Amino acid sequence: MPEFEPPQVIVRFHSSVEVLDDPAAVLKKSDPPRWRRLIAENGAVTLRPVFTALEPARLRELQEHAVRRDPSYRAEPLDHFFYADAKRARDLESMAAALREWATVRSAEVEVIGPDPVVNAADDPRNINQDYLDAAPVGIDARYAWGFAGGDGAGQRIVDVERGWTFDHEDLVAHGITLINGAVLNTSRPHGTSVFGEMIASDNAVGCVGIAPNVASALASSYNTSSIPNAVIAAIARMDFGDVLLLEAQVSVTTGVPQYGPVETVEANYEAIRLATALGIIVVEAGGNGTNNGGTPAVDLDTYRNATGKLVLWRSPGNADFRDSGAILVAAASSAAPHTHQAYSTFGARIDCYAWGENVDTASSTVTGSTTSYTRSFNGTSSAAPIVAGAALVVQGVCQANRSFRLSPRQMRTVLGDPALNTPPAATETRSMGVLPNLRAIIDTELDVTPDVYLRDNLADTGEAHNGFISASPDVILRPAPVADPQAAYGEGSGTELSDTLGFEADFGQDNVIYVRVRNQGSTAAGATTATVFWSPPSTLVAPGLWTLVGTVTLPNVPAGEVLTVSGPLVWPAAQIPAPGHYCLVAIISTPGDPGPAPADFLNWANFATFIRANNNVTWRNFNVVDNDPAADSHVALPFLVAGAPDIARLFEVELLTRLPGDADVLLEVPLRFARDFRADLQIERVDEKRDLAIARLAAAGRVRFGPGLIGAGAVNRLRFLVRLNDLGQSGRIVARQLSGDDEVGRVSWVLAPGVRDRMQMAKKGDPIGALG
Known part of the structure; x- marks a missing residue:
């Protein structure tokens, strides 16, 4: 063979x-x-x-x-x-x-697919301990991470893409590893067994222990009798947002005598990897071993050119040909600190992390499938990449267990590759090779988190996860004109710290400004903190597909100690302000020590639900766009949307609650298909086939429940109330809420204020989870 x-x-x-x-x-x-x-x-x-x-x-x-x-x-x-x-x-x-x-x-x-990316082990001295588990600067400090919930990889899934393993090895058998693609190549059994041993060897009475020994699931996808892109695609089909995929393969990046580099240099492999990271899967990719025999020359990825002469791996602002797969690329380094580049390993600006490329103590096997073998000299980018993948499993586990959400590929790569957190190479090292993950620093600084900037969801919010309402943030302030000194007007000591009526109406037809107030409950000051603001139409589920960017403003410093700090003005140009109606502002804050989510991170349903409840970097603020010369009308129109989840079609119910005076006239316009699919018991007044609408009369004080019904991914259903109060001195409230099972996932509420016929005033009382409109 x-x-x-x-x-x-x-x-x-x-x-x-x-x-x-x-x-x-x-x-x-x-x-x-x-x-x-x-x-x-x-x-x-x-x-x-x-x-x-x-x-x-x-x-x-x-x-x-x-x-x-x-x-x-x-x-x-x-x-x-x-x-x-x-x-x-x-x-x-x-x-x-x-x-x-x-x-x-x-x-x-x-x-040209190379051999497993490991160099000649006979040249390397053996190491009797798993020192790569130790504290920085020698190792990644996995032993420290085990003291935290999730720090042993609990709840995480890993898929290893290569060619051979011995699944029933005594240190792996407890994981029940399953082959999901291709066939096992017997000559690669030692390699794959060593890789899994580094990452997940069981904490038992024999052998070694893995970096993340208590993962929930381990799968293997072979490209033997298959191909690398198909092995990746087969893995993707079995993975979820935040899972970790390790690519233990290399391809030749030269003509003539092979020199091996990352598999993403082949376009089909790149597209498979890019699909994985776009789906939220953390991909860790071996950088490749150059000549693959421990010698020189190594491959400088900054100078690599593909078949059409493009520098696709040179990560530089001036390089238009660079393409980013989103994977974490790993180089091999010495086991001794300060760490230096291994002569055979690839290097360059595209490398994100390095790890031990020699002397790695881990499980092993034989071509006949020995279940009790071990090695003290596993090496190459083969040994380096699993260390980084193991670190990713630990970080994801700690994040999920302690912060109730999972990092995206972009966030994980930022955390593991941050030179301010992790262990740099030796000061004498001239080749770019990234950093060695330092789990202690990541956990203490990033995941615990220090600093910890936050926006309040309501006046009672202290920055911790809560069950209160989230749609009346006092820290997103919308004004028709800038103020001379925002910090004095709205910051600490201003007297307005506990006011949530500082500004929630936009004047139509003119520029408006938005101020964002931030607190820091961490132990150190936050440097440059960006606040990004979006607006959305009213919807019972404000998914990111409904968001429109207003802009971003930067707070240069947010001091520790809960000091309420105010941004400068974010100008909202008149031309971009929507027509008069009921709307919602969404604000996300981010600082290098406490990165906030990106809008794309909300496109996973589980992340969406946890971000809005458990992530204090995000908040919502209801507001109205007010026409200074409103036209009178017999009915006030209250349009709203009922939206689908961002990822897949899901079952929802919709409930309408009216709390109005008994003589109020309340109509509901609803799409015919929506009314049929959700089987609501409505009093239909008439049907407008041309507009595909049913017009129903609702009780002035009552409750109507739709569903459950299936709403497609990203689908939007347009409904609206038509309300008339017969006495201008009357007031009332209307609520539309969306449920997934027993959980409310979104709500829109209106208060009809006395004496104002066609101007809706934002509810001062809060709404439960998802009250986004």
Whole structure:
């Protein structure tokens, strides 16, 4: 059996090309003479699809989900990738170059999959202890992390992508590891067993212990008898937001004598990895071992050029060709501190982290599947990448157990790669190789969290998770004009600290300004803190798809000690202010020591629910857009939306509550399909087939329940109340709320104020979770 797969040519057609079921015909028909030359030089050429691990419909579904979760993700047609097989091809590089001459071909490259990314162990001295578990600067301080809830990886899932393992090894068998793709390559059993041993070896009476020994799930996806992109896609299908995928593979990044680098240099592999990170999966990728024998030269990723000459791995602001897969790229370093670059390992600005590339004590096996073997000399980027993946499992576990949400790929890479937190290389090291994760610093500084900036959801909010209302933040202040000294007007000592009536109405037709007030309950000051503000129409579920950016303002410093600190004015231009109506402001704050979520992070349903309740970096503020010359009308229109979850179709119920005087006239306009699907017991007055609406009369004081009914992912249903109070001195309240099971996930409420007919005033009393409109 060969040590690794033979080289293959991968052809990618432009997305505008219709390949149908016969991609070879596209080449033949578009340029017959060139096709004849290709056949003459290489023999019969056949093209077979690269992405076959999932049915095309399921793959497209994953891409659609990725687009909703990560707006920066571009869903490329994966059915445009093909392996080009030729029986007599002797020079694959020449064949790929010939294929690139077709106008219909976007890329053609030779994939040379290398051996498992580990160097010659015989050259390395053995180490009798797992010192990589120790405190910085030597190790990642996993032993410290085990003292925290989730610090042993509890509740987390890991998928290892490579070629061989011994699942029933005595230090792994308790995890019940399952193979989900491909087949086990016996010669790779020692490699994969060592990788899993580093990360998850059980805390038992034998062998070693893993960095995250108590993970909830461990899976293996082999590219033996399969391919790297299919192994990744098969893994994605079994993973959720925040899970960790380790890529233990390398491909040649040179022609001639192979020098090995990261697998994402191959476009099909890149697209598979990018899909994974867009779906919220943490991908840790071995950087590759250069010449793979412990010698030189290593590969400088800053100078690597792909088949079309582009510097796709040089992470530099001036490099337009750089493409970011979102993966955490790992280099190999010495085991001794201060750590230095291993001569064979890749390096460059694209590397995020390094870890031990020698002397790693872990489980092992044999080609026949020994269940009791161990090694003290596992090495290469093969040993480095699992250390970083193990650190990611620990960070995710601590974050989930203590903060009730999971980090996104962007957030995880920022935390693990932060040079201010983690262990840098030796001062004498000249090659860029990232940092070694320091779990103690991450837990103490990032996850505990210090500093801890927050926005109040209501006047009683102290910055901790709570069950109170979240839609009346006193810290998002909307004003028609700027004030001379915002800190004096609204900050600590101003006398307005406990006021939630400082400004919640926008004057239509003119510029308005927004101020954001922030407190810091951490032990150290927060540096530059950004406040990003969005507005949304009223909806029972204000999903990110409804948000419109107002802008971002920076607070240069937020001191510790709960000092209420006010931003400068964020100008909201008149041209961007919506028409008069009832609206909601959403504010997110972020500082380097306490990063806030990005809007894309809310596109996962579980994260959405926990962010709005448990994350004090986010708040909501109801407000009205007020026309200074409102036109009188017999009925006041109160439009609102009933929206679907951001990720998949889910069952919801909708409840309407009216608390108005007995002679009030209350109508509801509702889409016909929505009324049918949700089976509401409504008193229908008339049906407007042309507008697809039913108009129903509601009791002045009563309750109507819709559902349960299925609402599609990202779907929006437009409803509105039409209300008339017959006495201008009367007042009342209307509420529309959305439920998932027994849990309220969103609410819109209006107060009709005495003496004002067509101006809705924001409720001063709060709403439960999800009261976003």
